[in-house]
Amino acid sequence: xxxxxxxxxxxxxxxxxxxxxxxxxxxxxxxxxxxxxxxxxxxxxxxxxxxxxxxxxxxxxxxxxxxxxxxxxxxxxxxxxxxxxxxxxxxxxxxxxxxxxxxxxxxxxxxxxxxxxxxxxxxxxxxxxxxxxxxxxxxxxxxxxxxxxxxxxxxxxxxxxxxxxxxxxxxxxxxxxxxxxxxxxxxxxxxxxxxxxxxxxxxxxxxxxxxxxxxxxxxxxxxxxxxxxxxxxxxxxxxxxxxxxxxxxxxxxxxxxxxxxxxxxxxxxxxxxxxxxxx
Amino acid sequence: xxxxxxxxxxxxxxxxxxxxxxxxxxxxxxxxxxxxxxxxxxxxxxxxxxxxxxxxxxxxxxxxxxxxxxxxxxxxxxxxxxxxxxxxxxxxxxxxxxxxxxxxxxxxxxxxxxxxxxxxxxxxxxxxxxxxxxxxxxxxxxxxxxxxxxxxxxxxxxxxxxxxxxxxxxxxxxxxxxxxxxxxxxxxxxxxxxxxxxxxxxxxxxxxxxxxxxxxxxxxxxxxxxxxxxxxxxxxxxxxxxxxxxxxxxxxxxxxxxxxxxxxxxxxxxxxxxxxxxxxxxxxxxxxxxxxx
Numbered sequence: 350x351x352x353x354x355x356x357x358x359x360x361x362x363x364x365x366x367x368x369x370x371x372x373x374x375x376x377x378x379x380x381x382x383x384x385x386x387x388x389x390x391x392x393x394x395x396x397x398x399x400x401x402x403x404x405x406x407x408x409x410x411x412x413x414x415x416x417x418x419x420x421x422x423x424x425x426x427x428x429x430x431x432x433x434x435x436x437x438x439x440x441x442x443x444x445x446x447x448x449x450x451x452x453x454x455x456x457x458x459x460x461x462x463x464x465x466x467x468x469x470x471x472x473x474x475x476x477x478x479x480x481x482x483x484x485x486x487x488x489x490x491x492x493x494x495x496x497x498x499x500x501x502x503x504x505x506x507x508x509x510x511x512x513x514x515x516x517x518x519x520x521x522x523x524x525x526x527x528x529x530x531x532x533x534x535x536x537x538x539x540x541x542x543x544x545x546x547x548x549x550x551x552x553x554x555x556x557x558x559x560x561x562x563x564x565x566x567x568x569x570x571x572x573x574x575x576x577x578x579x580x581x582x583x584x585x586x587x588x589x590x591x592x593x594x595x596x597x598x599x600x601x602x603x604x605x606x607x608x609x610x611x612x613x614x615x616x617x618x619x620x621x622x623x624x625x626x627x628x
Numbered sequence: 629x630x631x632x633x634x635x636x637x638x639x640x641x642x643x644x645x646x647x648x649x650x651x652x653x654x655x656x657x658x659x660x661x662x663x664x665x666x667x668x669x670x671x672x673x674x675x676x677x678x679x680x681x682x683x684x685x686x687x688x689x690x691x692x693x694x695x696x697x698x699x700x701x702x703x704x705x706x707x708x709x710x711x712x713x714x715x716x717x718x719x720x721x722x723x724x725x726x727x728x729x730x731x732x733x734x735x736x737x738x739x740x741x742x743x744x745x746x747x748x749x750x751x752x753x754x755x756x757x758x759x760x761x762x763x764x765x766x767x768x769x770x771x772x773x774x775x776x777x778x779x780x781x782x783x784x785x786x787x788x789x790x791x792x793x794x795x796x797x798x799x800x801x802x803x804x805x806x807x808x809x810x811x812x813x814x815x816x817x818x819x820x821x822x823x824x825x826x827x828x829x830x831x832x833x834x835x836x837x838x839x840x841x842x843x844x845x846x847x848x849x850x851x852x853x854x855x856x857x858x859x860x861x862x863x864x865x866x867x868x869x870x871x872x873x874x875x876x877x878x879x880x881x882x883x884x885x886x887x888x889x890x891x892x893x894x895x896x897x898x899x900x901x902x903x904x905x906x907x908x909x910x911x912x913x914x915x916x917x918x919x920x921x
Contacts, residue, residue: 360722361729367719368736371794375739377762378751390760393769436646449640455648462655464907468855468876469896472883473658473665481653496650526639555744558857562884573746577862580750590754600747608742612735615742619802 382595409595418575426553441504507541666893716800738798749862
């Protein structure tokens with residue numbers, strides 16, 4: 350018994366150490382953001398700044414159009430979430446509760462698409478977007494991200510659990526498919542839609558590689574690309590670390606807050622995404 | 629009768645259009661197009677594309693830089709997938725029992741996963757700063773000499789891997805927590821009655837029962853490590869001396885820096901083939917393991 354509690358204490362100690370190490374970079378971001386340029390180059394480093402310089406945050410905020418970048422990210426991510434809810438819902442409904450001849454062909458096609466790594470088609474995707482004249486536009490960023498095979502699978506998985514009799518009952522009452530989808534089936538699958546919305550929002554808010562490729566106009570940059578150009582230019586590659594850390598802090602913070610508020614849904618998404626990928 | 633059949637057929641197709649149009653435009657068509665481009669020589673600007681057969685592929689396999697890229701890709705995959713899975717499993721085992729503070733530990737360990745890779749990579753490049761960065765300060769405090777993390781070809785890949793593992797370990801932990809929670813307690817009790825100790829129970833009951841999760845994570849993590857870009861772009865840009873240049877990064881550089889569209893497309897095809905092979909493997913084995921449980 351005595352040994353047991355010793356083991357328990359040890360595993361607590363171990364877990365606490367790991368958890369603190371994992372979170373430490375966030376603490377380090379915040380404290381580095383509050384230091385003066387002199388203090389940040391001091392040896393040994395101080396765990397908490399002598400005189401926290403809160404103005405660093407305001408200075409960083411003013412040094413680059415961060416409001417614009419964050420606004421862009423929120424706008425693009427929100428619109429994409431709405432479109433994906435609509436097209437994943439409709440597609441999944443057709444795949445599960447409607448019959449048509451091309452159903453198996455479409456399902457197979459989507460399954461193939463699921464296996465293809467999206468980054469590998471960035472080059473031809475870029476050419477397509479340029480031929481459509483959609484480079485350097487909100488429309489280009491939104492349209493090229495407006496469908497996700499993962500989202501379709503996620504919703505399809507949820508719709509498979511909805512009994513087809515409910516749909517038939519709706520049809521007998523004379524409701525259209527659209528009505529059945531959004532008033533009967535959608536509410537039953539709302540937890541999956543919540544997961545879709547949250548995961549897609551986070552993914553698109555953080556999206557970097559693809560939006561950076563297809564936009565050159567600084568006004569259209571999402572927050573990651575904006576932060577990165579601030580890091581390279583405004584931060585002069587490490588000469589102004591406190592400002593860079595302040596900018597990183599207000600880029601990271603909204604997501605940490607969102608995560609704390611929606612932890613349950615996000616962790617639940619793990620369960621659902623494992624299910625979705627089983628096909 | 630035929631008319632209503634046609635009408636319902638049409639309605640169903642209408643339901644698929646909002647997804648199928650963008651999918652065709654930004655997914656299926658580019659997929660076909662990149663296959664076509666991999667047999668062409670093109671510099672992106674000129675109006676003509678010349679057919680060169682398999683030359684792009686041949687050129688790749690004659691290029692020593694490409695072999696370096698393959699080596700880096702393999703090291704990156706192994707060096708990120710294994711630690712993420714082992715750390716995830718270990719942490720999940722420790723956290724699977726109800727304990728005080730469990731939720732807090734879980735939250736802290738998972739939190740890096742939701743943050744933007746670019747922003748946290750910038751934070752890590754400050755931690756790796758060679759003169760006053762936190763990492764070298766810790767080494768100095770331990771009496772060791774500092775490392776030029778991102779500038780030393782021997783350490784750059786390890787530095788990128790540390791960030792990658794830090795970001796994903798909590799994610800795989802959550803998968804394992806769910807899987808371990810689904811292990812029926814009677815199995816463990818039965819094993820205990822047979823005199824099994826903790827390690828035996830893990831080895832012969834838990835580990836086999838969570839093997840579908842292990843396999844799923846292996847495939848998903850491998851595919852995502854083949855696609856890693858953000859942290860490499862911020863921390864090292866594929867350098868120094870190509871020591872962090874993965875296939876994807878090589879693809880990106882040959883397409884958008886060197887404008888060797890044909891060669892870049894050939895790299896893309898190899899990446900696609902690798903991912904499809906892994907996914908197919910997972911489908912086949914997934915079917916089997918579903919039978920099993």
